[in-house]
Amino acid sequence: MKEPAQELSQIADKLGFSILWSCVVFAILSIVLYIVWHFRTPSRAIKVASRASYALSALSFLAMTAYLGYLVYARKYQYSYVWQHTGNDLDFWWYRLAATWSGQEGSFALWGFWAAIIGFLVMWKAGKYETYVMPIYVSMLAILALILIKQSPFLLVAPLTPAEIALHPNYVYPPPDGLGLNPSLQNYWMTIHPPTIFFGFASLLVPFVYAVAALMKKDYEDWVPRVMPYALLSCATLGGGLFMGGYWAYETQGWHGFWAWDPVENASFFPWLAITGLVHGLVVQKSRGGMVRTNLFLGIFAYSLFLIGTFLTRSGALAQEDANGQLLSVHAFANLQSSALFFLVLMLAVYWGGGTLLWLIRLRSIPVRPTLGDHPVSRDMALFVSVLLMIVACLLVTLGTTTPLLRSWTHQTPWQPKSSFYNTVMLPITLMIALGIGIVPWVAWRRTNPATFLRKLVVPWILMLGFGFFMVFWARNAQFALEQVFDPTDTGMTETMRAWKDSRTLQRLSVVSLSALGFLAAISNSMLAYRVFRAKPLNAGGWLAHVGIGVMIIGISVSNTYERTQRVVVMEGEPAKEVFGYKIAFEKMTGKLIAGRPINPDYDMSNAVQLRVTPPNAENIEAKDGAKTFLVEPRWFVHNKHKAPTEDKFERMRWPHIDKYFGHDFYVGLANDPVFVFPTAKGEEEGVTFQLKEKKRLGSYTVGYFEQFGEPGKLMGAHFVMVGEDAQVISAYPALQILREENGEGMPNMSMLPKNIEIPELKDKSGRPGIIYLDKIDPATKAATVRMSLPGMEGKWAIPLEITFKPWINVVWIGILVAVLGALLAMVRRIVEARTIKDSTSLTPPKFEVWETPEG
Amino acid sequence: MKTAYIIAALIISTALGFTMWAFSNSMTPYVNIKQARVSSTPVQVRGKILRKTGRLPYYDNKENALRFWIEDANKEQIEVVYKGAKPEAFDTAPETAAHGLVRDGKLYSDSLVVKCPSKYEGEKSPYQKKKSEGTT
Incomplete structure (x- = not known):
């Protein structure tokens, strides 16, 4: 029933x-x-x-x-x-x-x-x-x-x-x-990042269908104004979605960074590059009538890239281990079932293959405008080069991401490029893009009078040089600061630091030139955006987006190069540790103790390790409420505690604490789970070893090892007796359970019986019960090694921290926000323009718009 | 269009050459423990994370490093001293690929790639088994 x-x-x-x-x-x-x-x-x-x-x-x-x-x-x-x-x-x-x-x-x-x-x-x-x-x-x-x-x-x-x-x-x-x-998903970005980025992905389909329609109709002009609003919408939402993903990772994953060139991230980045290339190509076509073939190709390619990305990350192609067992991504991939995968492959083959084939068939019949880009200093040329650079960047990222797959297909050892590869190849491309964005406001369509061009560039150029000199000195100071925390013998240094150490001059040169060119881009475009905005507010969108990109380039180059990371262990009850001038001391654990598991506080997401931080200039701070210090709470919690059968099956989650300032972030992450350190007897490295019937004086207690008990092959335990100053006698029976499952090297796998760890009769000042933890028992001599925390001889928490000083990180976020707003404004403009499209106008030759020229 | 083509050709060929160079530069050889012990440059070693008494992963708060043992396919074992934030999935991961350098018989590592086990793998839940109803 x-x-x-x-x-x-x-x-x-x-x-x-x-x-x-x-x-x-x-x-x-x-x-x-x-x-x-x-x-x-x-x-x-x-x-x-x-x-x-x-x-x-x-x-x-x-x-x-x-x-x-x-x-x-x-x-x-x-x-x-x-x-x-x-x-x-x-x-x-x-x-x-x-x-x-x-x-x-x-x-x-x-x-x-x-x-x-x-x-x-x-x-x-x-x-x-x-x-x-x-x-x-x-x-x-x-x-x-x-x-x-x-x-x-x-x-x-x-x-x-x-x-x-x-x-x-x-x-x-x-x-x-x-x-x-999964607790890493329990975050407000989870509620907004996937909907945004999937909106961006879904909207890529519109340029695709229009490009295919244009090819079928052999009408290569009319689709342009129709598709422009959609292309800008994709560009803005995908860009916004990427930003949210990066911010999410920065805030909760404890990466100490926002971009790791992981396949999953790349798979959303390369479609964005293609669609942004399309936006620029469409502008050229609308204004000057060129780049027709490129635009049709990009319309098809942007969506195909999204499908390729989906295939790469969903098919398990990258989740597989190669012959050497190289693991290819830090993201967890869930694989599609083969029948569902079939449809994904079908989709890829039909849409990408079909679209590209159609494009190839029509290629010869698509008109080419011979006058486009015959003058090197013209807006046509600038946009042509920018689209080309975006395509090259897009192909490089795609190539890097698919490398493991390509190599396994050619029977080579699969291998994935590290993030240093992407950083290296993107550097020259970004330099050129920043330069292009910086000068494009001052060049006119078709041809620019070089004298006029140079005259207009004087003010931004001088400002850029000023900023460049400022950066030279700033970078020098930042480098000194970096050197202080830099230990050349430490093999555990991050990749950025290693790259920096290998070529510090090159590094400084790149940062100064990249940020200066980013500044040029931001300043030139703000000047024009301001002027355009006063005349026709809607037309300022593109320029505003460029301002944002320029600002973002400054932020990324500075914050990634001059971030400083230092690792310290803060001990309970010990003096504060100093990191980057901040003094950090243990305040308290805010979790509840789990009964029987006193060294494993019951952390849920609202509980944390509390640390008290004294900032560098604490003496000078006008204390409002008397507080010259503040608390940071990097969080550490167990998220499957109700489901895990034993303590070692607990899954722990760590969230960093970010203290935001205008000029930098102070990023405090737990380098590891906090460790409870037991006191040791004199002359012993770890724990206290008792021979059978031996007595020791520990804290204010006399502790004796009374007898050994247990069942062969199942349980080994020791009976301890503690006598305090008030002559109260307390017994404890710590025991080890022998687990049968894993058994390597003849050593039985043992786990502590949780209910025997705690000694509730003994409580210290903070209310923590006495703890006895049995490490091992020698079967022959019956000598037992225990770790104990008793009133008068308490254990203490050791908090391993990884602290990052991230300069100028807010500049990155501000830049991205401005860029997204600019793209949305541009979209509104194109929507307004698209309203005037009449279905009958396609018979008349397209009219090219006259853009706001710098002469105006 | 001529100038445009020349510029395009220049950019593409430069990018291509530069990429090849960067590509070969960013490669870290993939070796077993035996080869790692004699290497003087950073390498990558992949192995099973040992979780048994005496070889349990633990946090060394004096060195501020995570220490654990791995075993490669040849059953050779080495201790890894990892200085970096512990990967989220480390506690449940069966295997890891460690990037680093061997000194004094220990692999000092600065980056770990951890394979995430599929959720709750190996734990027997009576609800684990799937069945399709009304599918095609």
Whole structure:
């Protein structure tokens, strides 16, 4: 007999699949109807039916996502996906909902969700392009639905058979609790970063379908104004999404940095480079009529790159270990099932392969404008070179990311370039891009009078030189500061430091030139942005974005080169340690003790290690409330403590504390879990060794090893007796459990019985119980080694810290924000322009706009 | 268009050459423990993290370093002294690839790549088994 609740869920499960299938069916119907519409004189009925089919297909996908969101939010643990990705400990409603996209299937759903919504906009605005763009667009939605049918979030956790239930006495169905959301995802960025970046990914489909439509129609001009707003939208949202991901990593992952050139990060970076290249190419085409072939290629390539990235990170291609067992990424990859992977590969082959093939076929018939870029100092040339640089950067990052795959295909040892590779190759490209951004405001389309150009450049150039000199001295000081913490014999130095040590002159030269050129870019573009903004506010968007990029280049080059990291151990009850002028002392542990596990405070996410920091200029601070010091709380907590069977199966999570200042961040991370250090008897390295029947004076207690007990092969224990000054006699029975599972080198694997560690009768001043921890017992002599923490002879916490002084990090964030705002402003401008497109205008030759010229 | 093509060719060929150079520069050889012991330049060693009494990973608060033992495919073992923030997944990771240099018989490492085990691998939950209902 099935219980009614279970019966319901079976139906609900079928519901999920039915909605997915309805998405596929209506998508196919929509494709067929659009094709009929295209080849026959369209009747009103056909038009309405085509659009209604798309609407139903898209609505199905939206309904499916909403349904999945509901299942996750309502904690329907009978669904495997729900069981794996959320748990009862997730309280905040936003996180409960955000758990929907924490898994593989959920992120595909999020992708399709945005694609379905953007599709309505595309359908509404497509005009005469509708029968070209919509069939391709809706086919994507169908493939996403098919992937989710093959790799479904609607699978149920299987109920056990009666025979299996006998083995699990506490078994209930449906499961009462899920595995929980990974704590690194329980962060406000989790609620906003994936939706933003997947919106950016989904929107890449629009330039793709328009490029393909333009190739099919052989109309290579009309798609430009139509696609511009979408391209800018992708550029802004992807850029914003990348920024959020970087900030998230910086804030919670304890990387001490925001970008690690990891495959997952690269996979979202290279589509951004391609779409940004497209934005610039489209501007050239709109203004001067050139770069037609490049734009069509980039429209197809940007989306294909996203598909390639998805394939790389989802297929397990990079998760595999190579012949040498090289591990290729720090991100955890969950692999798609092969049937779902088939659709992903199909998608890649059809869309990338088909699009590129069509482009190649049409290549000869696409008009070329011979006058474009024949003058080296012109805006045409500047944009041409910038697009080229972005394509080169894009290919380099793609190449680096796919290296392990390419090498394994050619039967070489797979190997992945380290981040130093990317840093090295991106340096000259960034230098050229910064220079280009810096001078582009002062060159006119077609041809610039060199004298005028140079005259206009005088002010920004002088300002740049001023900033450059400032940077030379700043870098000198920063280098001295870096040298102070730099230990040449330390093999544990970071890669940045090693690179810096190898070539300090080159390093300083790069930082000064990069930041100076970034400054030139920011200053030139602000000057023009201000002027344009006063005349036509909407037209300032592009220039504003350039200001942001310039500022970001300054921030990245300075903060990454001159960050300083130092490692210290702060001990409880000992004097403060000084790092970068800050004095750091242990304040307290704020966690509750777990009964029986007194050296493992019950940390949840709100608990922390508290450290008191005295800043360098504390004496001079006008104390407002008398406090010249402040507290930092790097967090350390156990997140599976209710589920882990033994202490060594605990998963611990560390979150850094970032103290933000205007000019720098003071980044305090735990280098390791805090360690409880036991006091040692005189002359002993670790712990205290007792012979049988031996007595020792420890603290204010006389401790005696009374007898040894245990069961051969199962348990070894020691009976200790403690006598205090008040003649109270206390017994403790620490014991080691012998685990059978692992057994290497003839040494049995033993673990401490947790309930025997604590001596509750003994409490020190801070309320911590006495602790006795049995290290080992020699089976022959029965000598026992224990670690003890008793009143009068207390153990203390050792807090291993890794502290990073990150200069100018705020400059990076400010730059990115300005760049994203600029791109959005540019998008608004292009939306306004696109309103004037009439479907009939394509017969007249395109009119090239006159941009705001520097002469004006 | 001529000038543009010349500039394009220049940029692409420079980028290509520079990339090859950077590529070969950033390569760290991948070796076993035996080879690591005699190498004078940084290497990468991959091995199983030992977790048994006497060879348990622990934090050395005097050196401020994480110390643990790894065993490579040839069953050779070496102690790793890692100075850096402990990777999040280290506690549950079966294996690691350590980048570093051997001195005095110990591998001093500055970077660890840790393979994340799939969540709760090996722990038997009665709910682990999946079954599809109503699939195609």
